Amino acid sequence: xxxxxxxxxxxxxxxxxxxxxxxxxxxxxxxxxxxxxxxxxxxxxxxxxxxxxxxxxxxxxxxxxxxxxxxxxxxxxxxxxxxxxxxxxxxxxxxxxxxxxxxxxxxxxxxxxxxxxxxxxxxxxxxxxxxxxxxxxxxxxxxxxxxxxxxxxxxxxxxxxxxx
Amino acid sequence: xxxxxxxxxxxxxxxxxxxxxxxxxxxxxxxxxxxxxxxxxxxxxxxxxxxxxxxxxxxxxxxxxxxxxxxxxxxxxxxxxxxxxxxxxxxxxxxxxxxxxxxxxxxxxxxxxxxxxxxxxxxxxxxxxxxxxxxxxxxxxxxxx
Numbered sequence: 295x296x297x298x299x300x301x302x303x304x305x306x307x308x309x310x311x312x313x314x315x316x317x318x319x320x321x322x323x324x325x326x327x328x329x330x331x332x333x334x335x336x337x338x339x340x341x342x343x344x345x346x347x348x349x350x351x352x353x354x355x356x357x358x359x360x361x362x363x364x365x366x367x368x369x370x371x372x373x374x375x376x377x378x379x380x381x382x383x384x385x386x387x388x389x390x391x392x393x394x395x396x397x398x399x400x401x402x403x404x405x406x407x408x409x410x411x412x413x414x415x416x417x418x419x420x421x422x423x424x425x426x427x428x429x430x431x432x433x434x435x436x437x438x439x440x441x442x443x444x445x446x447x448x449x450x451x452x453x454x455x456x457x458x
Numbered sequence: 459x460x461x462x463x464x465x466x467x468x469x470x471x472x473x474x475x476x477x478x479x480x481x482x483x484x485x486x487x488x489x490x491x492x493x494x495x496x497x498x499x500x501x502x503x504x505x506x507x508x509x510x511x512x513x514x515x516x517x518x519x520x521x522x523x524x525x526x527x528x529x530x531x532x533x534x535x536x537x538x539x540x541x542x543x544x545x546x547x548x549x550x551x552x553x554x555x556x557x558x559x560x561x562x563x564x565x566x567x568x569x570x571x572x573x574x575x576x577x578x579x580x581x582x583x584x585x586x587x588x589x590x591x592x593x594x595x596x597x598x599x600x601x602x603x
Contacts, residue, residue, distance in 0.1 A: 321601035328493070328597050336498025339527070349523045353515060361511050365501070444491060451490040455483035 334369030
């Protein structure tokens, strides 16, 4: 099954019908998606700013992460879950939309950046956990994260105006 | 008031926005980015004030940068929102959801920038409720207008 065929199949599901046909289905899921966006990106930005040495500079990086992680996780689950539901209703249009493709690429960049940070940069966290200005590798991860999530938001909104 | 709204709606500026899907999309994208900053700042400042996020840290360590991020969000959202409002100014101004949205922006900003640093934890709860209420009202206005 090709990606395009998968999109066609998704649009034929009951869930897709619920998103596109019911009066309040689409508005409610989009509202949940936007709230998830505020909760996830709105929280991850504070961890990124700590990595950049801009906020909570006397609090260890590990503690900032530990305190923010539950809110971030809930936000990302809500955002990706509701995004997947919206996608089922408009999979074909999204597949052909350049902003949707850019959005996915930017989400992948943010994900790879986070994975690289956790796999490599964070390994030596004990050495710089309490530094007010973390090392260049951590600051770079913070800057990439802020930039990529901001671009995800911009691409997401551009997508909704060019898809329908 | 209606005369001013009609004038703005029929102005060249409002027509330029209304006639160009690209301009509307770009404005809406930066409006959404502003929304994200406002939500992020509101969560950080008000959950900090409530002692939920970093209970051992002084409140200003969260309230000050949180309020700054909200201010940045407002700087992005208000001008873009004003431009997006142009092509539908008359109808939007008479829409009760839009009126509630404007009221919540004013009240939430007054609580955030006027009371948060001095008030008790209850101010944090009030601030958070107002900003979340604003976000929900904004969603309702976009989707149900």
